Amino acid sequence: MPTISLRLNGKTVTADVEARTLLVELLRDRLGLTGTHVGCDTSQCGACVVHVDGRSVKSCTMFAVEADGREVTSIEGLARDGELHPMQAAFHENHGLQCGFCTPGMVMSAVDLVRRRPDASEQEIRTWLEGNLCRCTGYHNIVKAVQAAAKSARR
Amino acid sequence: MAGDGIGAAVLRKEDRRFLTGAGHYTDDLQRPGQTYAHIVRSPHAHARIKAIRTDAARGARGVLAVLTGAELAAEKIGNIPTGWLIHSKDGSPMVEPPHPALAFDRVRHVGDQVAIVVAETKDQAREAAALVEVDYEELPAVATVGKAIAPGAPLVWDQAKGNTCFDWHVGDRAATEAAFARAHQIVKLDLVNNRIIPNAIEPRAAIGEYERATGDYTLTTTSQNPHLTRLLLAAFSFGAPEHKLRVVAPDVGGGFGSKIHHYAEELLVLWAARKVGRPVKWTAQRSESFMSDAHGRDHLTHAELAVDRDGHFLGLHVEEVVNLGAYLSTLGTVTPTYLHGILYAGPYKTPAIYVEVRAVFTNTVPVDAVRGAGRPEATYVLERLADLAARELGIDRVEIRRRNFIDTFPYQTPVALQYDSGNYFATLDAALDSSRWGSFEARRAEARKRGKLRGIGLSTYVEACGAAPSALAGALGARAGLYESASVRVHPTGSVTVFTGSHSHGQGHETTFAQIVAAQLGIPVENVEIVHGDTAKIPFGMGTYGSRSLVVGGSALARAAEKIVAKGKKIAAHLLEASEGDVVFEGGKFVVAGTDRSKSLGDVAFAAYVPHKYPAGLEPGLEENAFYDPKNFTFPAGCHVCEVEIDPDTGVVRIESFTVVDDVGTVINPMIVDGQIHGGVTHGIGQALLEQCLYDEESGQLLSGSYLSYTMPRASDVPSYEVSTEATPCTHNPLGSKGVGEVGSIGAPPAVIGAIVDALAHLGVRHVDMPATPERVWRAIRSAQAQG
Numbered sequence: 001m002p003t004i005s006l007r008l009n010g011k012t013v014t015a016d017v018e019a020r021t022l023l024v025e026l027l028r029d030r031l032g033l034t035g036t037h038v039g040c041d042t043s044q045c046g047a048c049v050v051h052v053d054g055r056s057v058k059s060c061t062m063f064a065v066e067a068d069g070r071e072v073t074s075i076e077g078l079a080r081d082g083e084l085h086p087m088q089a090a091f092h093e094n095h096g097l098q099c100g101f102c103t104p105g106m107v108m109s110a111v112d113l114v115r116r117r118p119d120a121s122e123q124e125i126r127t128w129l130e131g132n133l134c135r136c137t138g139y140h141n142i143v144k145a146v147q148a149a150a151k152s153a154r155r
Numbered sequence: 156m157a158g159d160g161i162g163a164a165v166l167r168k169e170d171r172r173f174l175t176g177a178g179h180y181t182d183d184l185q186r187p188g189q190t191y192a193h194i195v196r197s198p199h200a201h202a203r204i205k206a207i208r209t210d211a212a213r214g215a216r217g218v219l220a221v222l223t224g225a226e227l228a229a230e231k232i233g234n235i236p237t238g239w240l241i242h243s244k245d246g247s248p249m250v251e252p253p254h255p256a257l258a259f260d261r262v263r264h265v266g267d268q269v270a271i272v273v274a275e276t277k278d279q280a281r282e283a284a285a286l287v288e289v290d291y292e293e294l295p296a297v298a299t300v301g302k303a304i305a306p307g308a309p310l311v312w313d314q315a316k317g318n319t320c321f322d323w324h325v326g327d328r329a330a331t332e333a334a335f336a337r338a339h340q341i342v343k344l345d346l347v348n349n350r351i352i353p354n355a356i357e358p359r360a361a362i363g364e365y366e367r368a369t370g371d372y373t374l375t376t377t378s379q380n381p382h383l384t385r386l387l388l389a390a391f392s393f394g395a396p397e398h399k400l401r402v403v404a405p406d407v408g409g410g411f412g413s414k415i416h417h418y419a420e421e422l423l424v425l426w427a428a429r430k431v432g433r434p435v436k437w438t439a440q441r442s443e444s445f446m447s448d449a450h451g452r453d454h455l456t457h458a459e460l461a462v463d464r465d466g467h468f469l470g471l472h473v474e475e476v477v478n479l480g481a482y483l484s485t486l487g488t489v490t491p492t493y494l495h496g497i498l499y500a501g502p503y504k505t506p507a508i509y510v511e512v513r514a515v516f517t518n519t520v521p522v523d524a525v526r527g528a529g530r531p532e533a534t535y536v537l538e539r540l541a542d543l544a545a546r547e548l549g550i551d552r553v554e555i556r557r558r559n560f561i562d563t564f565p566y567q568t569p570v571a572l573q574y575d576s577g578n579y580f581a582t583l584d585a586a587l588d589s590s591r592w593g594s595f596e597a598r599r600a601e602a603r604k605r606g607k608l609r610g611i612g613l614s615t616y617v618e619a620c621g622a623a624p625s626a627l628a629g630a631l632g633a634r635a636g637l638y639e640s641a642s643v644r645v646h647p648t649g650s651v652t653v654f655t656g657s658h659s660h661g662q663g664h665e666t667t668f669a670q671i672v673a674a675q676l677g678i679p680v681e682n683v684e685i686v687h688g689d690t691a692k693i694p695f696g697m698g699t700y701g702s703r704s705l706v707v708g709g710s711a712l713a714r715a716a717e718k719i720v721a722k723g724k725k726i727a728a729h730l731l732e733a734s735e736g737d738v739v740f741e742g743g744k745f746v747v748a749g750t751d752r753s754k755s756l757g758d759v760a761f762a763a764y765v766p767h768k769y770p771a772g773l774e775p776g777l778e779e780n781a782f783y784d785p786k787n788f789t790f791p792a793g794c795h796v797c798e799v800e801i802d803p804d805t806g807v808v809r810i811e812s813f814t815v816v817d818d819v820g821t822v823i824n825p826m827i828v829d830g831q832i833h834g835g836v837t838h839g840i841g842q843a844l845l846e847q848c849l850y851d852e853e854s855g856q857l858l859s860g861s862y863l864s865y866t867m868p869r870a871s872d873v874p875s876y877e878v879s880t881e882a883t884p885c886t887h888n889p890l891g892s893k894g895v896g897e898v899g900s901i902g903a904p905p906a907v908i909g910a911i912v913d914a915l916a917h918l919g920v921r922h923v924d925m926p927a928t929p930e931r932v933w934r935a936i937r938s939a940q941a942q943g
Binding site: 029032034035037038039040041042045047074075076078084091092093095097098099100101102103104123125126127129130133135136137138140142143144 | 166167169170171172173174175176177178179180182183185277354355356357358406407408409411440441442660661662663826827829830833834835836837838861862863867868869870871873875876899
């Protein structure tokens with residue numbers, strides 16, 4: 001069984017994993033980081049999005065061994081010192097979540113969008129979020145939240 | 156409104172845990188010694204099980220048990236029940252076939268449960284499940300309503316002739332025939348209400364635990380109503396005594412109806428946990444959700460509306476065949492009958508209505524309530540007819556609605572319901588204004604210059620929420636009461652814990668319910684904690700569905716809080732040496748009227764728990780229960796306006812704007828109300844444009860079994876919405892609220908289809924079935940052009 005070592009939410013983690021183990025399985029089942037969710041089995045829903053070396057990745061489409069030597073951030077690592085990340089705060093202030101199940105993946109995806117395109121238009125935000133399904137919010141307030149976070153990032 | 160009272164947009168208390176990944180959904184939980192279950196499911200729509208060989212699976216690494224239907228039957232474990240007995244026109248009861256948790260002689264749909272494999276790890280359970288050998292003898296299948304009712308169709312159940320479960324009706328046939336006889340014109344329409352799959356983003360999951368020392372069971376499950384699940388497990392399916400069975404539904408990741416129902420897997424994990432002596436967890440893969448979560452809608456409808464020369468509706472006759480699937484799910488039989496047929500008055504004064512619903516079995520997943528549950532189907536028929544009547548009579552679509560609107564309340568409909576309040580003109584006018592309906596033709600002309608076809612559509616609807624007075628429900632065939640319970644516990648220092656039988660799966664009860672209690676007791680929202688989702692903590696409950704939580708559950712809370720105030724007055728009067736009748740409760744204080752003498756809620760609570768100076772004969776403590784049985788349904792109503800643009804070369808429909816003005820009665824938290832409407836509208840747009848559950852007609856195979864083939868609405872498919880509310884309070888519950896969870900999915904589909912038909916009307920297109928996919932719209936344009 002291969003041994004891997006990665007930086008996870010700022011800490012070094014070492015684990016023995018089967019070659020077939022997915023990154024999301026490592027996070028949820030082995031490391032107990034259950035904030036990253038699984039909503040489908042075809043890499044469509046985006047509930048499992050995390051950051052690998054700062055870029056958003058569906059953690060169900062990546063083997064754990066591929067994370068060896070890399071920097072992984074999950075939703076648990078986004079808030080710093082108990083203070084919500086501006087994107088998390090924007091989701092709260094704009095009612096961008098209801099049941100909360102898609103939320104971790106949605107937030108991680110949105111953080112990457114704003115990093116890449118702080119001046120994204122509504123249409124660009126909607127197109128970017130195509131890989132994240134939400135059944136509760138109708139996306140209306142998610143888009144508002146991302147716009148609000150982007151605006152504060154531009155300041 | 157400022158502050159955190161009724162009507163304030165208080166930010167949600169539950170958000171932080173969800174935003175930081177600290178929520179606890181069922182699959183997030185790990186029990187000590189936990190094992191994993193995998194369900195072996197039928198690959199066939201209809202087959203006889205000739206043999207099941209489990210030796211290889213039992214011998215596989217890590218496997219603890221392989222259980223089949225034969226063992227289930229041998230232990231005389233019961234069937235999954237249905238919650239509502241429907242009678243046919245002739246008075247005969249519906250055909251009610253058994254629904255075993257594991258099929259043992261025949262499988263009746265793709266995904267039907269055949270065996271459960273329990274192993275040390277998830278992978279071991281899945282791999283061993285592939286070693287279970289089942290010999291099937293395939294049988295002819297019926298997957299669609301059309302095929303099920305064809306003469307000589309294969310039977311899903313031998314006892315259900317013609318595959319009919321029941322042939323129900325409501326309304327007055329003779330009065331309706333008389334209305335048709337004197338009609339100026341009869342508007343006719345055939346339509347399909349497409350079958351949809353609910354798709355909460357959290358897949359279903361369940362953990363069964365059994366404590367050998369005490370005989371106690373615990374089920375942790377993705378449920379909208381843990382008490383109902385416990386009741387059904389105890390009284391019907393599993394047979395564990397209710398006092399030895401705890402059902403917990405922790406954070407639930409969306410439901411939309413699909414997590415109301417009692418599912419086989421809930422029974423199977425409890426049974427398997429007892430067998431293996433360790434906790435057993437099952438989590439659905441999404442592909443399993445598609446073939447095992449109850450589906451929704453699936454009606455085939457012929458409807459006729461009799462109108463006079465001026466467009467007044469005289470009579471309505473609706474004939475429907477509806478799909479129940481292979482088994483009767485929890486609310487499968489009430490959804491297309493008492494949640495549907497009695498909605499056919501809508502907002503209109505149609506004096507005579509007759510509705511006939513034939514419900515049939517097919518070799519498909521059971522069909523049950525999905526967001527709106529029966530009301531979207533009725534609204535869609537009615538609104539399509541209203542549009543067509545206007546068109547055929549040459550009357551404006553808005554005007555024909557105005558001419559027929561109910562304008563006095565209370566109003567007794569010809570199909571059982573009595574509306575208590577509403578103002579359909581107000582929501583219509585506001586929606587027309589907000590959507591700039593009056594200037595639409597200029598936008599149509601501008602689009603035409605760009606080669607695009609632009610259309611506008613509206614729907615005006617009434618729905619029924621907050622089911623229902625228990626005695627009425629019982630008389631109509633319900634097998635349970637439909638009240639709600641609440642308990643308010645004031646702690647010695649004056650903070651409050653509230654226990655409610657409603658359960659949130661995204662609706663924000665921890666915030667809205669806290670606002671209600673905080674407002675009534677005059678304390679800050681942060682001093683109120685809501686506890687829900689656990690049968691060990693909450694007295695009883697019927698759960699969350701049918702937009703009932705605020706109107707029934709919230710009313711129970713209001714009643715319990717009133718009792719707290721009443722008892723508090725007695726205590727305060729004693730402390731203040733005043734007579735009880737002179738004490739009033741205002742702003743969180745018990746005050747001797749006309750004086751400045753007062754005691755705070757905290758003072759009174761402290762006295763209640765440290766009763767040194769206390770009224771003689773009064774029990775110590777400050778905690779009150781209430782069970783609230785609704786006096787009537789509530790009747791949210793509103794108007795939705797949709798504007799679309801169609802590319803005639805591709806048939807692609809783009810929603811340009813969507814405007815909602817809903818009357819949901821008194822609004823507790825407008826931010827949450829708007830969010831519910833956004834989600835519901837998107838669900839409705841999904842049904843109207845994108846979503847279609849498809850089965851292969853011949854084989855009964857599920858063709859739309861993943862997100863690659865079933866089209867969910869994505870962020871880029873919908874616009875931002877214009878949403879507002881107009882309130883006429885409900886007259887018969889203490890809050891004045893009417894319910895909001897389903898209005899969006901009820902009002903949206905006919906507004907979308909109305910807009911598409913409006914865009915294509917000049918070509919002669921009269922109707923386009925849902926989902927209005929690019930192919931379907933393109934074909935409608937081409938065939939109209941070919942005929943024109």
